[in-house]
Amino acid sequence: MKRILMGLKEIFCLANGEAIIQSILDTDYYKYLMAFFIWSNPLYRDTIVTFKLIIRDKRVRLADVIPESALREQLDECMKLVINPAECSFVGGMTLSDNKTIIIPGDFLAALRQMRLPPYDLKVENGEYVLTFTGPWWKVTWWEIIAMAIVSELYYYFSIKNAGLSEFEVMTTYAGMIKKVQDKIAIIRSEPGLRFALFDTRRRHSRYMQEMTMDIMRSEIPDQCVGSSSVLLSMKHGSNNPIGTNAHELPMVKACLAGDNIDRIRSAQYEIIKEWYDMFGHDMSIMLPDTFGTAQFLAGAPTWMAHQCKGSRLDSMHPDQATDLHVRWWEREGVDLQTKLILPSDGLDAQDMVDHYRRNGNKIGTMSFGWGTLAGNDCRGVWPRNEGADLFRPFSMACKVVEAAGVGAVKLSDNPSKATGPEDRVKLFKEIFGVEGAEERKVIV
Amino acid sequence: MKRILMGLKEIFCLANGEAIIQSILDTDYYKYLMAFFIWSNPLYRDTIVTFKLIIRDKRVRLADVIPESALREQLDECMKLVINPAECSFVGGMTLSDNKTIIIPGDFLAALRQMRLPPYDLKVENGEYVLTFTGPWWKVTWWEIIAMAIVSELYYYFSIKNAGLSEFEVMTTYAGMIKKVQDKIAIIRSEPGLRFALFDTRRRHSRYMQEMTMDIMRSEIPDQCVGSSSVLLSMKHGSNNPIGTNAHELPMVKACLAGDNIDRIRSAQYEIIKEWYDMFGHDMSIMLPDTFGTAQFLAGAPTWMAHQCKGSRLDSMHPDQATDLHVRWWEREGVDLQTKLILPSDGLDAQDMVDHYRRNGNKIGTMSFGWGTLAGNDCRGVWPRNEGADLFRPFSMACKVVEAAGVGAVKLSDNPSKATGPEDRVKLFKEIFGVEGAEERKVIV
Numbered sequence: 001m002k003r004i005l006m007g008l009k010e011i012f013c014l015a016n017g018e019a020i021i022q023s024i025l026d027t028d029y030y031k032y033l034m035a036f037f038i039w040s041n042p043l044y045r046d047t048i049v050t051f052k053l054i055i056r057d058k059r060v061r062l063a064d065v066i067p068e069s070a071l072r073e074q075l076d077e078c079m080k081l082v083i084n085p086a087e088c089s090f091v092g093g094m095t096l097s098d099n100k101t102i103i104i105p106g107d108f109l110a111a112l113r114q115m116r117l118p119p120y121d122l123k124v125e126n127g128e129y130v131l132t133f134t135g136p137w138w139k140v141t142w143w144e145i146i147a148m149a150i151v152s153e154l155y156y157y158f159s160i161k162n163a164g165l166s167e168f169e170v171m172t173t174y175a176g177m178i179k180k181v182q183d184k185i186a187i188i189r190s191e192p193g194l195r196f197a198l199f200d201t202r203r204r205h206s207r208y209m210q211e212m213t214m215d216i217m218r219s220e221i222p223d224q225c226v227g228s229s230s231v232l233l234s235m236k237h238g239s240n241n242p243i244g245t246n247a248h249e250l251p252m253v254k255a256c257l258a259g260d261n262i263d264r265i266r267s268a269q270y271e272i273i274k275e276w277y278d279m280f281g282h283d284m285s286i287m288l289p290d291t292f293g294t295a296q297f298l299a300g301a302p303t304w305m306a307h308q309c310k311g312s313r314l315d316s317m318h319p320d321q322a323t324d325l326h327v328r329w330w331e332r333e334g335v336d337l338q339t340k341l342i343l344p345s346d347g348l349d350a351q352d353m354v355d356h357y358r359r360n361g362n363k364i365g366t367m368s369f370g371w372g373t374l375a376g377n378d379c380r381g382v383w384p385r386n387e388g389a390d391l392f393r394p395f396s397m398a399c400k401v402v403e404a405a406g407v408g409a410v411k412l413s414d415n416p417s418k419a420t421g422p423e424d425r426v427k428l429f430k431e432i433f434g435v436e437g438a439e440e441r442k443v444i445v
Numbered sequence: 446m447k448r449i450l451m452g453l454k455e456i457f458c459l460a461n462g463e464a465i466i467q468s469i470l471d472t473d474y475y476k477y478l479m480a481f482f483i484w485s486n487p488l489y490r491d492t493i494v495t496f497k498l499i500i501r502d503k504r505v506r507l508a509d510v511i512p513e514s515a516l517r518e519q520l521d522e523c524m525k526l527v528i529n530p531a532e533c534s535f536v537g538g539m540t541l542s543d544n545k546t547i548i549i550p551g552d553f554l555a556a557l558r559q560m561r562l563p564p565y566d567l568k569v570e571n572g573e574y575v576l577t578f579t580g581p582w583w584k585v586t587w588w589e590i591i592a593m594a595i596v597s598e599l600y601y602y603f604s605i606k607n608a609g610l611s612e613f614e615v616m617t618t619y620a621g622m623i624k625k626v627q628d629k630i631a632i633i634r635s636e637p638g639l640r641f642a643l644f645d646t647r648r649r650h651s652r653y654m655q656e657m658t659m660d661i662m663r664s665e666i667p668d669q670c671v672g673s674s675s676v677l678l679s680m681k682h683g684s685n686n687p688i689g690t691n692a693h694e695l696p697m698v699k700a701c702l703a704g705d706n707i708d709r710i711r712s713a714q715y716e717i718i719k720e721w722y723d724m725f726g727h728d729m730s731i732m733l734p735d736t737f738g739t740a741q742f743l744a745g746a747p748t749w750m751a752h753q754c755k756g757s758r759l760d761s762m763h764p765d766q767a768t769d770l771h772v773r774w775w776e777r778e779g780v781d782l783q784t785k786l787i788l789p790s791d792g793l794d795a796q797d798m799v800d801h802y803r804r805n806g807n808k809i810g811t812m813s814f815g816w817g818t819l820a821g822n823d824c825r826g827v828w829p830r831n832e833g834a835d836l837f838r839p840f841s842m843a844c845k846v847v848e849a850a851g852v853g854a855v856k857l858s859d860n861p862s863k864a865t866g867p868e869d870r871v872k873l874f875k876e877i878f879g880v881e882g883a884e885e886r887k888v889i890v
Contacts, residue, residue: 084684090531093538099555106545113544236681239529 005171006178012157012206014070019077020153020207024112025087025232027145028201029244032091032231036108037250037279039138046136049253050403051143053131053151054420056396056443063128065162066154071129072122074150078143079117088113090235096283103280117142137253137404144249144399148202151397156205156379159392169384176382177205181213184350184375185220194357196369197243198228198376199345203394203445205377211237213376226368243370245286245313245343246276248411249401252291255429256404266432269297273305285309286343290316292412292429295437298329306333311341313370317414317437319344323360323367325437330364338365345370347444349378373445396443417443450616451623457602457651459515464522465598465652469557470532470677472590473646474689477536477676481553482695482724484583491581494698495848496588498576498596499865501841501888508573510607511599516574517567519595523588524562533558535680541728548725562587582698582849589694589844593647596842601650601824604837614829621827622650626658629795629820630665639802642688643673644790644815648839648890650822656682658821671813688815690731690758690788691721693856694846697736700874701849711877714742718750730754731788735761737857737874740882743774751778756786758815762859762882764789768805768812770882775809783810790815792889794823818890841888860886 008015038044055062083091094103118135120143131151133143160170188194198217204210214233217225227240234242251269258264269292277285287309289297294317306329314322323342330337342364344356353369361367373394383389400420401409410421410429414437419426453460483489500507528536539548563580565588576596578588605615633639643662649655659678662670672685679687696714703709714737722730732754734742739762751774759767768787775782787809789801798814806812818839828834845865846854855866855874859882864871 085686086535086679086683088544089538089540089686090535090680091538092540093534093536095534095537095551099533099558100551102547106540110544234531235535238531241530241534 006174007167007170008157008160011170011174011208012153013208014153014157020074020150021078021081021146023087023232024081024083024142025091025230025235026149026201026207027142027231028199028229029231029234029242030229030246031142031145031244032104033244033280033284034246034250035112035138035141036104037246037276038141039108039111040279041275043257044253045138047253047257047405048134049137049140049401049405049409050132050134051140051147051399052133052402053129053147054398054400055128056398056417060155060391060395060397061128062151062155063124065158066129066151067158068122068124068129070154070158071131071150074154075120075122075147078146078150079119081117083109083112083115087235091231094241096281101281103284115139117146120147132402141249144247145202147399148397149204149207152203152377153206155395156392159388163385163388165384172384173379173382177209177379180378180382181216181376184378185216187350187354188221188224191354191357192224193361194353194369195224195226196353196371197226198230199243199370199372200228200375200377201230202399203373203377203397205379209376214238217375229370245284245370246288248288248291248315249409250276251288252401252409252411253404255292256407256409259407260428262432265429266300270300270302270305273309277309282308282310285311286341287312288315290314290322290414292410292433293435293437294322294325294414296433298325299436301329303333306330306335311343311364311366313343313345315346315413316418316441318439318441319346319356320359321437322414323356323363327363336365337363340364341366341368343368343370345372347374348372349374394445396445412438414438415441415443417441451619452612452615453602453605456615456619456653457598458653459598459602465519465595466523466526466591468532468677469526469528469587470536470675470680471594471646471652472587472676473644473674474676474679474687475674475691476587476590476689477549478689478725478729479691479695480557480583480586481549482691482721483586484553484556485724486720488702489698490583492698492702492850493579494582494585494846494850494854495577495579496585496592496844497578497847498574498592499843499845500573501843501862505600505836505840505842506573507596507600508569510603511574511596512603513567513569513574515599515603516576516595519599520565520567520592523591523595524564526562528554528557528560532680536676539686541726546726548729560584562591565592577847586694589692590647592844593842594649594652597648597822598651600840601837604833608830608833610829617829618824618827622654622824625823625827626661626821629823630661632795632799633666633669636799636802637669638806639798639814640669640671641798641814641816642671643675643820644688644817645673645820645822646675647844648818648822648842650824654821659683662820674815690729690815691733693733693736693760694854695721696733697846697854697856698849700737701852701854704852705873707877710874711745715745715747715750718754722754727753727755730756731786732757733760735759735767735859737855737878738880738882739767739770739859741878743770744881746774748778751775751780756788756809756811758788758790760791760858761863761886763884763886764791764801765804766882767859768801768808772808782808785809786811786813788813788815790817792819793817794819839890841890857883859883860888862886862888 013020121132123130227243231242250272254268254272380393383392408422408425458465566577568575578585672688676687695717699713699717825838828837853867853870
């Protein structure tokens with residue numbers, strides 16, 4: 001029988017005896033921007049932080065699925081990672097939109113050449129893994145995407161292995177997933193003006209599936225898929241440079257460094273954007289306003305930010321509401337809405353993007369999307385048996401900073417389901433920032 | 446039957462309906478260095494030159510093998526090539542060995558973003574193709590490697606198609622080639638200190654075979670294979686940046702621009718190296734002394750060159766003899782031989798490299814090799830039938846500048862079989878440079 005469908009070897013690194021993460025480029029570009037940003041500031045660079053893997057979905061029990069030895073083996077492999085000369089050239093050659101100004105300079109790459117990932121700490125508590133990473137911020141930050149991508153791929157691989165699916169069942173499972181990708185493409189094609197980038201590294205089904213997803217999007221809807229967050233895939237296959245913004249860890253750590261100084265906690269979310277803007281300029285000035293709540297952020301944001309920053313990434317509030325908040329803010333500040341960008345990135349599927357685009361796309365200059373997990377890892381409903389079907393799906397997972405300089409890190413989010421932090425500190429932050437606009441929304445990923 | 450051997454689809458782009466050249470990075474890195482060098486000098490940039498495909502081996506009749514329409518189709522595809530943002534980043538990020546100084550700056554890449562390959566001219570004369578490229582030097586120069594790679598792959602593909610080999614015969618043909626690669630690796634392993642880079646783009650069997658060769662070398666002898674001349678493969682798979690030197694076209698065109706001024710013709714070979722050194726510095730200062738004969742070159746070379754240039758690439762004289770000439774020159778100039786590099790690159794096979802390394806490696810600081818055609822395209826003796834076996838082999842081919850600014854271009858070489866140029870002008874150059882050290886040697890590729 002000539003193989004016309006995909007089996008385990010086409011889906012999983014492990015089926016070929018390969019390490020999941022084989023390159024320090026196998027991460028989102030924003031990690032490069034942030035690591036460089038952190039490294040450049042002596043106040044940040046060596047601040048001791050702890051990141052922690054958080055499985056928000058309590059029905060998913062990793063320790064029941066993934067053998068500890070397999071998890072350790074993959075994490076151990078990462079600690080050997082070294083950036084190599086060709087990778088340095090790619091990262092070091094990217095420029096701002098003027099095609100001239102280098103984004104990541106050679107002196108940071110020189111430090112990166114020497115960098116190794118700091119050790120991880122893996123324990124089992126109450127029958128579940130506790131996976132944390134502690135060390136200097138500029139090094140620990142790399143673990144975020146890498147740890148999630150490993151856990152995600154191991155989860156799916158062992159789900160299938162443990163269930164003992166037949167070769168035919170495996171093939172039909174993945175035929176089903178690919179069919180879903182086709183359906184999504186048809187939906188996206190219905191709105192030809194819609195543009196998105198793939199933000200799908202962290203919760204990918206597997207490394208191979210992420211690559212396949214990108215190949216498919218590039219060949220089927222090349223004008224609509226404008227790139228990927230993956231540095232590795234952009235280097236390997238991309239015609240475009242990777243896309244990168246920034247993450248909650250920046251204001252979260254900045255707020256930790258403020259200790260109990262209420263004024264400094266309050267201003268941390270704005271100061272970090274000012275520092276970011278000073279470093280990368282307008283091209284890269286996409287704000288992430290929801291760390292401590294979008295409504296209070298915009299209410300107190302300085303005027304320069306409305307005028308000079310390019311736009312916002314929407315990561316927890318419903319995009320309708322968040323877009324309207326931004327529109328009102330920019331109008332209040334007398335900004336031309338046609339110059340602004342809105343980038344929804346929170347658990348989107350194809351139909352969500354089309355809906356948001358139709359409802360909100362004409363309100364501002366550019367509405368583009370960060371399409372993550374559901375682009376290439378929508379494995380809902382493809383499990384070939386009844387038993388286990390509810391556990392073969394994308395699950396809500398994050399790898400977040402939980403402590404910096406000995407202080408518990410807080411994220412309030414617009415969606416309380418995505419909030420993190422020690423209780424007393426969360427209480428303090430709610431007092432400082434209020435809870436306006438916070439609304440519980442179901443978190444898929 | 447599960448396919449365990451390679452068939453046409455695993456070997457040839459054409460069997461999959463693909464264009465052979467799909468990226469302006471699918472060439473040797475020296476084309477980037479030289480195009481930038483040419484573009485930077487207003488005297489060179491728009492000088493009208495003609496490059497011509499030269500099949501040195503008269504038994505190989507391309508027009509009998511390759512349909513004209515197929516050749517035109519592949520050449521036409523190249524004229525659509527545009528460098529894309531991710532490719533720009535890779536080329537623009539490479540640095541000198543200080544890990545800081547950018548080699549190819551953004552202003553040249555900005556010009557390259559706009560660049561399209563100039564038209565080709567294809568005619569049939571006396572039953573054979575005449576393929577020439579005329580236009581501004583900085584654009585025409587790109588055709589050299591691209592044209593050869595196309596002709597090479599088409600030749601092998603149609604040799605097999607025209608002979609009507611069975612699927613099994615195709616598989617055994619390529620099993621034979623891979624076996625030869627294995628034998629070569631065993632030979633190279635016998636001399637663990639030997640280092641080489643793959644210089645195999647121009648006369649590759651096919652794009653896939655070049656990639657497979659690199660994959661094999663990287664996995665089997667990673668410490669000995671230090672890189673590839675291919676920019677595309679270095680970006681796609683490489684851990685190292687591509688390796689690049691410079692070519693005969695530089696002194697050849699410089700000598701054309703000298704017209705009939707004997708002094709300027711005589712000094713062209715040195716002036717061009719001075720300009721190269723001024724542009725790229727010590728890191729890239731590998732001389733190519735054989736354009737008008739190595740003996741006269743070294744006899745008249747200025748002292749600074751012996752001291753400051755890193756070393757020489759040996760491309761036509763026997764490496765024993767050429768190494769000795771260099772050793773005597775450097776000794777005469779009081780240079781520490783341990784600081785110097787010799788890079789033989791002329792039609793080498795594995796055993797040749799081992800022999801040269803054993804005989805000459807200890808005479809100078811570094812002896813490294815540019816291993817070209819016979820690394821991945823040694824298809825001698827693998828043809829599965831008697832008939833046609835003598836024509837399925839690497840063949841001697843070049844794509845050389847034949848005219849610049851209306852003047853015929855001359856290369857004397859140390860090997861008269863590799864000499865090119867119009868008769869009267871060759872005569873003039875022989876009078877100027879003499880023929881000391883010239884020796885007829887069989888040219889395989």
